Amino acid sequence: MKTALTIAGSDSCGGAGIQADIKTMTANGVYAMSAITALTAQNTTGVTGIMEVTPDFLREQLTDVIEDIWPDAVKIGMVSSSGLIQVIADTIETYQLKNVVVDPVMVATSGAKLISDEAIETLKTQLIPKATVITPNIPETEVLFGKKITSAEDMIAAAKWISETYHCAVLCKGGHNMNDANDLLYRDGGYQWFKGKRIDNPNTHGTGCTLSSAIASNLAKGMNLDDAVDCAKRYISGALAAMLDLGKGSGPMNHAFAVEGTY
Numbered sequence: 571m572k573t574a575l576t577i578a579g580s581d582s583c584g585g586a587g588i589q590a591d592i593k594t595m596t597a598n599g600v601y602a603m604s605a606i607t608a609l610t611a612q613n614t615t616g617v618t619g620i621m622e623v624t625p626d627f628l629r630e631q632l633t634d635v636i637e638d639i640w641p642d643a644v645k646i647g648m649v650s651s652s653g654l655i656q657v658i659a660d661t662i663e664t665y666q667l668k669n670v671v672v673d674p675v676m677v678a679t680s681g682a683k684l685i686s687d688e689a690i691e692t693l694k695t696q697l698i699p700k701a702t703v704i705t706p707n708i709p710e711t712e713v714l715f716g717k718k719i720t721s722a723e724d725m726i727a728a729a730k731w732i733s734e735t736y737h738c739a740v741l742c743k744g745g746h747n748m749n750d751a752n753d754l755l756y757r758d759g760g761y762q763w764f765k766g767k768r769i770d771n772p773n774t775h776g777t778g779c780t781l782s783s784a785i786a787s788n789l790a791k792g793m794n795l796d797d798a799v800d801c802a803k804r805y806i807s808g809a810l811a812a813m814l815d816l817g818k819g820s821g822p823m824n825h826a827f828a829v830e831g832t833y
């Protein structure tokens with residue numbers, strides 16, 4: 571069985587973060603492992619608290635996992651401070667980890683800020699250049715690009731600039747557009763659109779975590795990046811279309827929509 575490791579924060583309501591990643595990896599047929607960067611106290615309406623692990627304890631989790639079970643792919647999500655980002659960058663270098671998907675998580679669907687300003691700089695200089703692909707949404711793309719994005723042409727210009735500056739593939743996600751759900755992948759000097767039908771579902775908690783974990787799972791299984799994104803897009807569309815409706819805010823998706831529950 572192929573394996574994937576998520577390095578991310580815990581979401582107590584189970585729709586985003588580590589919990590979304592493990593559900594997604596499992597549903598996509600790979601063995602999931604986790605190294606936790608922080609505990610969050612959160613639900614579908616917001617985040618009330620964040621308790622980070624120390625950089626030393628993150629390093630200990632990573633070393634224990636990697637020296638025992640080799641991860642065929644790695645997904646990195648919420649990492650809120652520079653010390654933790656540096657540990658992850660060092661680990662990628664030390665073990666020469668492959669198939670590294672970085673979701674540059676900055677703000678939760680509910681609006682809570684999940685990264686400090688100084689950590690954004692460390693993310694840019696230390697982690698993004700080590701990624702196989704990064705998966706920013708539109709607001710995160712604007713932060714990395716330094717300019718507003720108001721059109722499909724702007725998405726292409728931003729993804730091209732980020733890809734050429736940081737030497738990684740860039741999947742700019744269009745989930746924040748109101749009319750469609752089209753994502754743009756810029757890699758190897760060219761781009762491709764992955765078009766999605768917008769699903770009329772207000773419950774989008776954890777969509778970004780889920781998409782990046784599905785991509786990591788597909789890379790772990792040996793798919794090339796284009797196929798990995800294409801299959802991941804179909805998985806998230808299915809999870810949204812299952813129309814789970816839990817909680818008082820923007821609720822989670824049904825990660826197990828294709829998993830049969832009787833054995």
Ligand SMILES: Nc1ncnc2c1ncn2[C@@H]1O[C@H](COP(=O)(O)OP(=O)(O)OP(=O)(O)O)[C@@H](O)[C@H]1O
Binds near residue numbers: 774
């Ligand atoms: N209503 C929708 N219908 C279909 N696809 C959607 C919808 N909303 C988001 N998506 C898709 O979900 C994926 C995640 O995109 P999105 O822009 O929502 O990420 P995000 O903002 O990082 O998520 P998060 O809210 O978890 O931080 C993308 O493939 C996007 O196109």
Ligand SMILES: Cc1ncc(CO)c(N)n1
Binds near residue numbers: 776
């Ligand atoms: C722990 C965690 N990671 C990422 C997100 C972004 O959706 C979230 N809400 N919570």
